[in-house]
Amino acid sequence: MTGLWRILLLLLVLWGGMPPANGSAQVDITVTRRAVQRIPVVVVGLQPLQLVSGGADLAARAESILKGDLEFSTIFEVLPPVFLPFDSKEIRLGEEKKVLPSLNQLKVQALVAAYLTKQGKDLVLEGRVYNVPRGAFVGGTRYFGDVKALRTMVHRLADEVVFRLTGERGVASTRIAYASVEKGATELYLMDYDGHNSVLVTGNRSINLSPRFSPDGKLLAYTSYRDGNPDLYLLNLETGRRKKVSALPGLNISPAWSPDGRWLALSLSKDGGTNVYMMGLNGKKLRRLTNGLGISVAASFSPNGRQIVFTSDRGGSPQIYVIDVEGTNLRRLSFQGDYNASPHWSPRGDKIAFISDRGGGSFQIYLMNLDGSGVQQMTTVGSNEDPAWSPDGRHLVFSSNRSGTKDVYVMHADGSGLKRLTRSALNNFAPNWSP
């Protein structure tokens, strides 16, 4: 291929879908912008590495994880090697600058050079990030770990790339907690954000529900029936220490963390009805937020910690309400449909994700503005529940029964990029995304 052809092909890719017709100009502009908004990036290096001859090529695995992370971020568009005027695998450590001018011609914004080598028992992953238009080295990191840690190392590198090029914190190293039904029990698990490496966190063979990461990611709040009653627990994910923080008569459910990590909002039924309360992490300083004999559950804080959105049936059916943390200024946000629930405030603060039956029958995931306006439907297939935001607000995780059983799925905040994360004969649900 000549250089000119490559550029033409590339432009076609970047401006994909733009028809040559000069008719609906407005639509064309939107499509073009959307595609171009992603930063074109090229990944080079990652020469084949096998630990034993005939074994799996770990570098190829790393490359596919890295490209998957960068694409899923919605920040980058990873250029396929076919568009490059050189073989991406032939770039050796330290040679990266040679290819920057040709990449600049292709309008590539960033170059990620990654190298996987063996050092004793460990793997070493070296990542180098370049700003292509400036022809400058932006930064780099070396990661050390054994073969089992390869995915983790690559996820770290992906987040480093996101940070170096945007200043944002990536989500490739985040995890998702969820509940999983097993024979006679519902246990909590943690998995990587891409569905790999799931680990059991409860294992008490009772019912465990509603896992919620603390804002610093160190604690997991959840409800467990391990002692018979649905009580609220805090599990320290670093030490494995578990503490029962609320075991009042009746329900101790549906926890939510205040953004400063000092308070939990939870639902208690001790006073008749099920109401939202605020509680310190030691179970003390209990303060009632909602009143009445109805149901108020599923609290979620605004990012500034001043308001709480929740589900309540005080109007006769489950609907979404918002209230100040002082217990004042109660307002109803949803009016359409007989069942609106599971509100989750976006970390950017501008949207609330929720589920609704307004489309008839099944539950779908929707977004709305803080005043209840601007409702957008995000799912259409099966019945969908438990929407929860990624910490960067770019993605949503949720559960869906579209495949027959309930499983955990992720999608981008515009509804695209759907990916199934769990697979099992029984239900997986109640996902919550770590910071």
Next chain:
Amino acid sequence: MAAKGRELKGKGVGSSMTRWRGPLWGSVFFLAGALLLAGCPKKPEVQTGGPGAMAGDKMTKGAPIREAPLRPGEKPSALKDVFFDFDKSVLRTDAKQTLENDLQWLTANSQVRIVLEGHCDERGTNEYNLALGERRAKTVRDYLVAGGVDSKRISTISYGEERPFVLGHDESAWQWNRRGHFVVVK
């Protein structure tokens, strides 16, 4: 009420020790419920744990039955479950009839203590259903207490949608899962 958590403590809810008995009891409850809702005149023949138990198991073989874990110490009784409409915790006419019979039995067996479990079908959110199940259990309790049963004999617990009675994804299963379930503990 404060002792509720302790009453059930360490009794291995859903443990492997008790699980094997599940299908049998599940069938019994299912059949009892089925006959109840159908208004079948043979109702007295099928009592939970009574002589009709094996026949019930046979008859419902192949039907979508969910194991219902028994707590150790749980005894068979003539108490029958009550069923609710979707997202409702008000007692239907048939539920009140059932509860009148349950009241008679509880009055005649005044030493018996019970746990009332509130359950929901799979529709709706898990957290809302926990609260709905709680309200169903308390509704049944209040009815019994109003009928003269000492409130100290009754404790309540909600399992929301987490312990479905019948597996399935349509009304034929859901109608059995929206229930107030009696467990005799002593």
